[in-house]
Amino acid sequence: PSAVPLIRFEKVVKKFGDFTAVDDVSLDIHQREFFSLLGPSGCGKTTLMRMLAGFEQPTSGRILLAGQDLAGTPPYRRPVNMMFQSYALFPHMTVEQNVGFGLKQDGLPKPEIADRVKEMLKLVKLEPFATRKPHQLSGGQRQRVALARSLAKRPKVLLLDEPLGALDKKLREETQFELMDLQMELGLTFLIVTHDQEEAMTVSDRIGVMNHGKLVQVATPGDIYEQPNCRYVADFIGNINLFEGTVAGSGGGEVRISGEDPAGDFVAASDAGLEAGAKVTLAVRPEKMRISIEAPPADARNVLKGEVWDIAYMGDWTVVLVKIDGSEKVVRVSRANMTRTEAQPIAWDDRVHVWFAPD
Ligand code: ADP
Ligand code: MG
Numbered sequence: 001p002s003a004v005p006l007i008r009f010e011k012v013v014k015k016f017g018d019f020t021a022v023d024d025v026s027l028d029i030h031q032r033e034f035f036s037l038l039g040p041s042g043c044g045k046t047t048l049m050r051m052l053a054g055f056e057q058p059t060s061g062r063i064l065l066a067g068q069d070l071a072g073t074p075p076y077r078r079p080v081n082m083m084f085q086s087y088a089l090f091p092h093m094t095v096e097q098n099v100g101f102g103l104k105q106d107g108l109p110k111p112e113i114a115d116r117v118k119e120m121l122k123l124v125k126l127e128p129f130a131t132r133k134p135h136q137l138s139g140g141q142r143q144r145v146a147l148a149r150s151l152a153k154r155p156k157v158l159l160l161d162e163p164l165g166a167l168d169k170k171l172r173e174e175t176q177f178e179l180m181d182l183q184m185e186l187g188l189t190f191l192i193v194t195h196d197q198e199e200a201m202t203v204s205d206r207i208g209v210m211n212h213g214k215l216v217q218v219a220t221p222g223d224i225y226e227q228p229n230c231r232y233v234a235d236f237i238g239n240i241n242l243f244e245g246t247v248a249g250s251g252g253g254e255v256r257i258s259g260e261d262p263a264g265d266f267v268a269a270s271d272a273g274l275e276a277g278a279k280v281t282l283a284v285r286p287e288k289m290r291i292s293i294e295a296p297p298a299d300a301r302n303v304l305k306g307e308v309w310d311i312a313y314m315g316d317w318t319v320v321l322v323k324i325d326g327s328e329k330v331v332r333v334s335r336a337n338m339t340r341t342e343a344q345p346i347a348w349d350d351r352v353h354v355w356f357a358p359d
């Protein structure tokens with residue numbers, strides 16, 4: 001990343017009346033980055049994006065592009081293009097007319113428009129459909145027309161607001177890879193808004209997780225998953241087991257926790273200097289948990305006993321839900337971590353041990 005970020009949000013606040021939609025967001029996005037804003041519906045993602053595009057003004061704070069304050073620059077003069085949630089194609093225009101619309105408005109000469117439109121249709125693999133109208137296209141094709149139209153003006157930054165929301169799962173996954181290819185090929189900066197955590201994990205260089213107008217964590221997909229900085233992020237991204245407890249003591253890089261639900265004692269690696277009596281939550285990903293019918297290895301720590309409550313086949317992986325003794329607590333364990341023998345596969349109602357390492 002260069003010294004001056006391409007986009008800088010500086011303490012940006014947006015209020016609608018006395019409702020705060022975007023709450024003190026500071027964020028740098030670098031050139032050629034594929035950045036996702038991720039969060040549940042209503043958390044302020046679109047509003048943040050609309051301020052960058054110039055359709056809304058911040059109540060306070062600044063937005064800079066390559067070091068220049070954007071305040072006072074109208075949307076059409078910003079090197080930014082936004083593709084909307086509904087693609088908003090003109091129904092009476094053909095595909096090529098839709099793609100060339102913005103260029104025509106800008107007064108580009110006709111031959112140049114024709115060339116650019118051709119190039120864009122090639123890019124999104126829609127050349128054979130140039131003379132069709134939107135209603136003669138599938139959802140995925142309409143999405144690509146909208147994409148071609150957004151790219152035709154060669155923006156520095158492409159803003160995509162839930163661009164794949166209307167597509168079915170398989171097409172959405174294909175299109176995610178196409179978007180990544182396109183972004184690399186064009187060397188553009190992409191900012192995408194999504195509420196789909198898998199989508200954000202797949203396409204992004206970095207993710208900003210939002211909640212109630214606040215940006216709660218900004219990190220790579222790997223770090224968001226492995227090092228969530230709060231319970232909200234841990235719980236929002238993927239599956240996770242949460243154990244509530246109280247710090248009993250600490251030392252040697254480990255903290256001892258007496259658990260509340262299920263009753264049991266835990267040990268976690270931590271340098272956080274937690275004081276005895278502090279309320280804590282331990283969060284463990286399913287694939288970090290081990291499971292077996294036989295007694296666990298002698299050096300196993302954080303061992304819980306329970307019974308298999310359900311086995312959920314998710315296609316390429318499987319989750320075992322284990323009801324822990326003495327509570328309704330269900331923990332999720334990936335099947336990859338099952339210790340099995342031919343004679344004794346883990347099945348419903350089996351008594352099992354589950355455990356996980358302090359780190
Ligand atoms: P997201 O894109 O994350 O779903 P939005 O940015 O669209 O969320 O909206 C954030 C909050 O701001 C929502 O509660 C929404 O109702 C509110 N909001 C958005 N735009 C306006 C507006 N023009 N007037 C009043 N409230 C708005
Ligand atoms: Mg939105």
